[in-house]
Amino acid sequence: MPLLEVRGLTRFFGGLRAVGNLTFSVEEGEIVGLIGPNGAGKTTVFNLVTGFVRPSSGDVRLGGESIAGKKPHAIARKGIARTFQIVKPFPHLSVKENVTLAAFLRHRARADAEAAALALLERLGLGGRAGKLAVELTLMEQKRLEMARALATGPKVLLLDEPMGGLNPSEVGLASELVESIRRGGVTVVLVEHVMKAIMRISDRVLVLHHGERIAEGAPAEVVKDPAVVQAYFGHGVA
Amino acid sequence: MRGRGALAAGFIALAAAAAVPLVVRNSFALHLCILVFLWATLGEAWNVLGGFAGQVSFGHAALFGLGAYATAILYLRAELAPWWGIPLGGIAAAVVSIPTGLVAFRLRGPYFSLATLAVAELTKLVALNWEWATNGPTGFLITSLPTLHLFGISVDWEAKAPFYLSALAMMGLAMGTAAALSNSRLGSFLLAIRENEDAAEAVGIDTVRAKVLTLALSGFLAGVSGGFYAFYFRYIDPDAVLNLGISMEMVFIAVVGGLGTVLGPLVGAVFLTVVGEEVRERFGAGHLVFYGLFMMLAIRFLPEGIWGRSRKLLARLSAREARHAAPRG
Numbered sequence: 001m002p003l004l005e006v007r008g009l010t011r012f013f014g015g016l017r018a019v020g021n022l023t024f025s026v027e028e029g030e031i032v033g034l035i036g037p038n039g040a041g042k043t044t045v046f047n048l049v050t051g052f053v054r055p056s057s058g059d060v061r062l063g064g065e066s067i068a069g070k071k072p073h074a075i076a077r078k079g080i081a082r083t084f085q086i087v088k089p090f091p092h093l094s095v096k097e098n099v100t101l102a103a104f105l106r107h108r109a110r111a112d113a114e115a116a117a118l119a120l121l122e123r124l125g126l127g128g129r130a131g132k133l134a135v136e137l138t139l140m141e142q143k144r145l146e147m148a149r150a151l152a153t154g155p156k157v158l159l160l161d162e163p164m165g166g167l168n169p170s171e172v173g174l175a176s177e178l179v180e181s182i183r184r185g186g187v188t189v190v191l192v193e194h195v196m197k198a199i200m201r202i203s204d205r206v207l208v209l210h211h212g213e214r215i216a217e218g219a220p221a222e223v224v225k226d227p228a229v230v231q232a233y234f235g236h237g238v239a
Numbered sequence: 240m241r242g243r244g245a246l247a248a249g250f251i252a253l254a255a256a257a258a259v260p261l262v263v264r265n266s267f268a269l270h271l272c273i274l275v276f277l278w279a280t281l282g283e284a285w286n287v288l289g290g291f292a293g294q295v296s297f298g299h300a301a302l303f304g305l306g307a308y309a310t311a312i313l314y315l316r317a318e319l320a321p322w323w324g325i326p327l328g329g330i331a332a333a334v335v336s337i338p339t340g341l342v343a344f345r346l347r348g349p350y351f352s353l354a355t356l357a358v359a360e361l362t363k364l365v366a367l368n369w370e371w372a373t374n375g376p377t378g379f380l381i382t383s384l385p386t387l388h389l390f391g392i393s394v395d396w397e398a399k400a401p402f403y404l405s406a407l408a409m410m411g412l413a414m415g416t417a418a419a420l421s422n423s424r425l426g427s428f429l430l431a432i433r434e435n436e437d438a439a440e441a442v443g444i445d446t447v448r449a450k451v452l453t454l455a456l457s458g459f460l461a462g463v464s465g466g467f468y469a470f471y472f473r474y475i476d477p478d479a480v481l482n483l484g485i486s487m488e489m490v491f492i493a494v495v496g497g498l499g500t501v502l503g504p505l506v507g508a509v510f511l512t513v514v515g516e517e518v519r520e521r522f523g524a525g526h527l528v529f530y531g532l533f534m535m536l537a538i539r540f541l542p543e544g545i546w547g548r549s550r551k552l553l554a555r556l557s558a559r560e561a562r563h564a565a566p567r568g
Contacts, residue, residue, distance in 0.1 A: 050441065076443035084441075090434035101431045102442035104424060153443050 001064055003028040003188055004049070004080075004157050009058035009068075011048055011212075018044045019212040022058070026157070031179065031189045033203035033220070035196075037232055041212035042192040043085055046159050050082045051075040062157070077105060081155035083146035085162045085192070089134035095121065096130040098145055102152035120148045124178065140171050144178070151182065158182060160191040164198050176202050200224070208232065245418065253411050260400040269399035273471065275505075275512045276406035277464055281485075282492030282504030283413035284460035287420055288453050289490065290499035293433030294344075295352045298359030299461050299489050302332040304481035306462025307469040308366065311379045314470075320385050325466035332462025333455040340451040347436065356486075363481040378476025381469065402471050409467055410505070413460050417501045420456070429453060433499075461489075495537045497544030506546040 002025035009022040019041045026032050034042050047053040049060050051072040060068045067075050090098050099117035100110070107113040121127050124144045129137060134145060143163055150158055163179065164172045176198045183189055193199040199206065200220040208216040208223060210232040216223050223229055263269060281303065288294050306328035313319040313327060343354045366373045384396040394401050420426040428449045431439040439446050469475050488511070496507025514533060518526040541548050 052437070052440075071445070072437075072440035073443050073445045076441060082441055084438070088435045088438040088441075090431050090438060093430060093434060097427070097430075101427055101439075101444070104427070105443035108424075110424070110427075149438075149442060 002026060003063060004190070005059075005061040005064075006045075006049065007059045007061070009045070009048055009060065010056045011044060011053060012056045017212055019048065022209075022212070022214055024207055024214065024217065026188060026190055028156075028188055029183065029186075030204050031183050031191070031202055033199040033206040034190060034192045034209060035194075035199060035206060036209035036215075040209040040232075042209055043161055044212070045209070046082060046161055046192065049075075049159065050080055076153050076155075079154070079156035080159065081150035081153045081157070082159040083143070083150050083161055083163060085165065087139070087142045087146050089137075089142055089145055089149075091135035092133055094130065095126060095132050095134055095137065095145060098134050099148050099152045102149045105152075106154040117148075117152055120152055124148045124151075139166055140175075143167070143175070147178065147182070151187070155187060157188045157190065160189060160193075162192055162194065164193055164195045167195075172198050249411075249414065249418070253407065256407055257404060260403050266399045269403050271512065271516060273399065273402050273406045274516075275508045276403075276410040277467060277471075278488065278492055278512055279505040279508035280406075280410045280413040280460060280464045280467075281489045282496060282507055283410070283417050283501075284457045284464065285489040286493040286499065286504050287417055287429075287460075288450075288457040290493050290497075290503070291417075291420065291426060291433065292429035292450060292453050294450060294454075295490070296355040296457075297352050297483075297486050297490070298355030298357075298362075299457070300481050300483065300485035301355075301359040301362040302336060302458040302461035303465040303468070303485055303489075304362060304366065304475075304477070305332045305335060305458075306465030307475045307480040308373060308379075308465075309462070310466030311381060311469045311475055312372070314381065315379060320387075321466065321470045322387075325463055325470070328466035328469075329459040329461075329463035332465070333459040336454045336458035337451055340454040341447070344447050344450045344454075356483075359481070359483065359486055363477050366477040366481055373477075376476060376478075378474065378479070379469070381473040384470065406467060406471075409463060412463075414501055414505070416456065416460065420453075421501060425449060425452065430499075491534060493544075495534070495541075495544055497547030497550070500544065500546050500550065502550075503544050503546040506549075507544065510545065 004026040006025070007023050009019055010017065011019045022045065034045065036042055044053060048055050051070050051074070055068050058068065059066055062078055062080060067078055090101065096114065096117055099120055100113045103113035103116040107116055118127070118130060121130050124147060126141060126144055126148060129141060134142065137145060147160070147163065160179065164175045167175060172195055179189055179191065179202055191199065203220055205218065206220045206223045207214060208229050215228045215232055216226040259272070260269060285296065285299050288296060309331040310321065310324040310328035313324040314321060319327070339358055343351055343358065346354050367375055387394045428439065428444045431444055432446050432449060436446055465480060468480060492507035492511055493504050494507070495510055496505065497503025515530060518529040522529060543551065
């Protein structure tokens with residue numbers, strides 16, 4: 001049984017179909033890349049899976065249990081964590097407090113939550129920043145803070161929305177290694193990303209979305225050669 | 240350590256304040272103190288929701304008025320003594336705030352604030368028109384208070400001291416609640432909600448539940464204050480206890496004192512009550528102009544509030560002292 005299953009997921013915004021009849025599944029321990037041109041519906045898929053947007057129809061299952069239509073906090077408790085494309089830290093709280101708040105989901109006592117938070121910050125290379133306010137961090141550090149906070153909720157599946165957007169090439173390399181280390185830590189990863197080099201390198205499987213529908217799926221090297229994908233990105237006459 | 244020290248300091252301050260009526264016999268001075276305690280309680284009630292959780296309510300007069308009416312009606316119609324009626328007034332306000340919160344908290348930011356304003360105005364209209372329950376615009380007059388013997392002494396309700404002590408206890412309860420909240424998990428969740436509500440949901444915080452619980456707590460404190468008001472002033476009507484001005488005063492006190500701080504509302508209440516009384520005496524009808532000017536200056540130059548700013552300065556001073564002391568070991 002796949003860990004995460006999306007079946008016939010559809011969402012309309014007024015007359016616009018942002019996601020249409022989307023079906024895919026993710027096995028435990030995989031890194032799956034979700035790519036597609038701007039406006040393809042990638043972030044909407046994340047919002048649907050994490051409960052920030054209710055599906056018009058279709059189902060989302062985690063470990064066989066339906067979670068579609070549940071509130072975001074309930075889905076986080078079930079074991080799906082996410083980061084946001086535009087980072088959403090708790091800006092005027094310390095870096096440590098940002099992660100501690102998330103760790104409260106699995107630890108009742110403040111001391112335990114703080115210890116878990118500090119360990120995660122250490123692991124993500126933010127140990128020296130624990131006492132700073134989140135708003136004082138650089139963009140790369142804020143993206144890492146988003147990851148630390150998501151991991152602190154103890155997820156089975158982590159959804160990363162453009163974790164490398166806006167980073168320079170060497171930062172992208174570090175971020176790729178980080179994603180792989182998260183997987184080695186036993187967390188299944190689905191990521192939306194525009195930095196192709198990175199997504200091709202780290203993904204086991206890539207899913208291509210266009211106008212809210214899946215147009216291709218498979219190993220990274222095969223997907224990039226798919227005529228439908230090339231056409232979606234570059235238009236007619238190129239392939 | 241810090242928590243325990245603050246707790247001890249708080250108890251000592253309360254005990255010292257409780258001794259004041261033994262020394263001070265001037266009834267106007269005691270009256271001013273009672274007003275400060277009442278407004279500090281109300282500021283604290285508003286602050287747990289507005290300052291901690293960042294949910295700005297413009298309708299807290301509804302909760303205050305509800306407590307005042309519930310307490311007065313229980314006394315006048317069911318002969319329930321104020322020491323039972325006032326807590327029940329608080330509970331009534333808390334109970335009503337739960338379904339209201341479940342609906343209003345579907346809105347965020349300014350839309351939530353406007354909804355609270357609408358609920359308060361609606362409450363006032365109900366109080367004006369349900370004459371069978373509320374006496375409408377006539378309101379309620381409390382002509383006599385029940386006899387009470389404490390430690391063999393009959394309490395003199397014409398004196399200020401009993402009200403002074405009750406108001407002080409009420410404020411102690413409000414500040415204790417705020418301090419306990421700020422040290423609790425729920426208190427931490429409220430800060431997360433204030434900082435970014437989506438991110439709070441994403442890390443598993445049930446934001447609606449946290450906000451509704453806090454509103455109920457805030458409603459209880461506001462309702463208790465309303466009950467106290469009814470017995471201290473012995474007269475309530477919709478204009479006296481359900482006025483928009485009361486809602487706004489609660490906001491001002493928390494903002495001027497320091498949003499999201501435990502001591503801020505007390506500092507704000509001291510300033511606004513004392514400054515308010517002073518300018519009222521000097522300038523008569525023109526006093527609101529000065530009051531407004533003071534508000535504008537405070538918000539322009541002290542956005543963190545008087546206590547919020549002082550706390551920062553104190554922290555900086557003690558950090559400097561620690562640096563100077565360090566070389567000596």
